[in-house]
Structures are given as structure tokens and as C-alpha cells.
Amino acid sequence: MARRIGTRTLALHGGAGPAKPGDPVSPLIVTATSFHTEPDAIGFSANDLAGTPPPFYTRWGNPTVQLLEDRLTALEGGAGTVAFGSGMAAISALFLSRLSAGDHLVLSNVCYAGVAELAQDILPRFGITATLVDTSNTDAVAAAIRPGVTRLVHIETPANPILRLSDIAAIADIAHGAGVALSVDSTIATPIATQPLSLGADYVVHSLTKYICGHGDALGGSVTVRDADQLAPLRSGALIHHGGALSPFAAWLLLRGLETLPGRMSLHEANARILAHFLSQHRSVKSVLWPGLDSHPQAELTARQMRNASGLLSFTVQGDSKALADRLARDLKVIAYAVSLGKTKSLLFYIPTEDILRSSFRLEGEAAASYRAIAGSGVFRFSVGLEDQDDLIDDLARCLD
Ligand SMILES: *Cc1c(COP(=O)(O)O)cnc(C)c1O
Secondary structure, X not given: OOOOOOHHHHHHHOOXXXXXXXXXXXXXXXXXXXXOOOOOOOOOOHHHOOOOOOOOEOOOOXXXXXXXXXXXXXXXXXXXXXXXXXXXXXXXXXXXXXXXXXXXXXXXXXXXXXXXXXXXXXXXXXXXXXEEEOOOOHXXXXXXXXXXXEEEEEEEOOEOOOOEXXXXXXXXXXXXXXXXXXXXXXXXXXXXXXXXXXXXXOEEEEEOOOOOOOXXXXXXXXXXXXXXXXXXXXXXXXXXXXXXXXOHHHHHHHHHHXXXXXXXXXXXXXXXXXXXXXXXXXXXXXXXXXXXXXXXXXXXXXXXXOOOOOOEEEEEEXXXXXXXXXXXXHHOOOOEEOOOOXXXXXXXXXXXXXXXXXXXXXXXXXXXXXXXXXXXXXXEEEEOOXXXXXXXXXXXXXXXX
């Protein structure tokens, strides 16, 4: 059997055909919104579309966007990818193409705030209900599935902002046993750490805005499928009719980001390891949450499921967290006090527990208590960048001491 092409090679060459003399060595940005077409090449309705359309109209497909889609398909080992204008556009597209009135969704009770709010505020208006559970507990996932009604389990691993993991292979078995599909938001892991489709997931979604872009200068999202039959509903139903298309220029920036993703992830992980150890030993720090630490409660699952522990960590502190957040926002010099993650430069942001529980997760009782036990009054989410480690340590130490 042929040796499988390596990830670093795929990040550079995946999806590109053989080059001919005269071909450019970098991708072209095709900005055209429509393309010369043969009268019978394509039907006028997206409903007649099968597979990936020839260049026709850029909301349907575009050569620069398609190269990005093909490269992501290669990196995730999938049957195809549809790219969208943002991570939220990708996740909305997946939910609205997979779920109909009367259907039920099982969702991580700790996940990207926008997804928790989409599931709890918007989907119910269309008759779709969601149950939020702690998906790090496989028994809780099994108990939340309603036979014949649940149509999708959506997990985020590691989950923002407490870096809790969910066992993809175990949850895929549970979901498939009940005839339910599994989607995995793998934004924080990236395809460098984990390939969810190879562990049994049916869909893998990314906010391309984060590590894949890497430079904090383009929004994008993607859904990669294991079964080619799932592509048409995503492209004709969700992309073409809901319209969340990715701009060719953003696709080009994302392709450029992908070229260095493997190397950046190694550096992000190495810096995160050093910063996680520094923070763990600091007397003002109460806890450090990073999947690569031996002290992470799921270190065994990290070893099984992540080839790279990624560069996102969170920490909690002794004393007044809000006062420290104010100090960090004012006094950090190297690290930016800003949202988002996965950028070359370090980003840090404070997430107060009561705010996120109330506005996004809406957890109560035991689920809220379990989040509070991990996050205390709030977590400092730190996307460790590629700066020299000692400069990051000095910047934090000045504010923490
Ligand atoms: C940022 C993010 C999203 C949303 O992506 P956008 O590109 O901002 O729309 C979804 N999931 C995770 C895990 C994220 O970090």
C-alpha cells in the first residue's frame, strides 16, 4: 500500500493538481463573481446541483475557495469540504441542513459561546430543541440521546474556555449505536493534533479564523464530511441558499496560513508548555488548565487523541480576578488583552464565570457547580503566541507579582 502523504506536505500541497510549466507557485486569487459558462453545463437552480459545481457563480464555488476546501479535505482525511464566511456560518449551516422541526440536538454544555446561544435562542424558533450536557462524560451523552428524535451530537474538543476534552471515538460509538450523527468542532485542536473523522466523527468543523489563519486577519469556517452524500445538502442547501460564502481573498489568506500551520502548532505547543509550567508554579495562580499538563484531569485522553496539545490555556488566580483583569488590560506590553485565539501574537482575555453561565451556557444546579469548581470566579484565557518565552513570562510576572 502506498505510504500516506505527511501532514506538513499536505498543508503545503494538498488538493493541488500536478503543475505545468508557467503555473504560478502560489495560489491565484480569483476575484470574479461569475464565470463564462456553457449553456448546459449547470442547471440554474442549486437544487439540481450534484457534487462540486464547475466555476459558475462565486457563492456556489470559486477556484481559490475550492483549493482551500480541497486542502482541508486532504488534511482531515474527509470526502469533501464546504467553506463558509466564518466559523459561526459553518456551524449554522451544519445545524440548519442536518436538523428540522421536531429534531433534537445534543451539545457540549461548555463550548464556544456563540454556538451555545445559537442552540438555545435561535434553533427553538424553528422547532429544534437542544440538550446541553457535559460531553466529557460519555454516560451523560448516552443518557441525553432520545431515540428517533436526536439527529446530531455536536461536541467541541478541547472546549473553550476550560479546555475540557471529549472522547471522540467513544462518543462516535454511542451516537452511531443510536443512529445519530456526530460533529466535532476541532478549532482548538486543528488537524495537526486530531483528525476527528478517522476517530468516527461524521463532520469536522473549524473556525478557520483561529489557528488555520494564524495571523488574525481573516474570518472563515469549514465543514468537512466523512460521507460524500452529505456534501450536497451543505453546499446547495446551506451555502447557496443561506449565503454565508467565503470571500476569495480570505480563502487566499487562509491558504497562506495553512502553509505554516504545522510549524506554528509545534511552536505554540512548546511555548504553551513553558508558560503552563511557569504559571503552575506562581504563588498567585490557583490552577492552570492545559491539555498537555500531566495534571490535566484528562491527560490520558490527551495522549490518546491529540498529537499536539495546542497553544490555548486558561488559568485561575488567588484573590480578586477582576482587579487582575483590569491590571492585565492596562499593563501588559507584549501580550495583547484581546479576544480570539490561534494568532501568531499572544492574546489574553478574562472570562467571568457568572457572566458566561448566565449569558451563554445557562447552566444550573450540578452543571453550574461543576463549571464553577473548575473556573472559580473566572478564567484568564491565554492564547500563547510565538514570542520568545522569556518575554511572555516577564510580561505576565510583572502583572501577577
Ligand atoms: C471562534 C470559534 C468559533 C466561531 O468562529 P468565527 O470564525 O468567529 O465565526 C466556533 N468555535 C470555536 C471553538 C471558536 O473558537
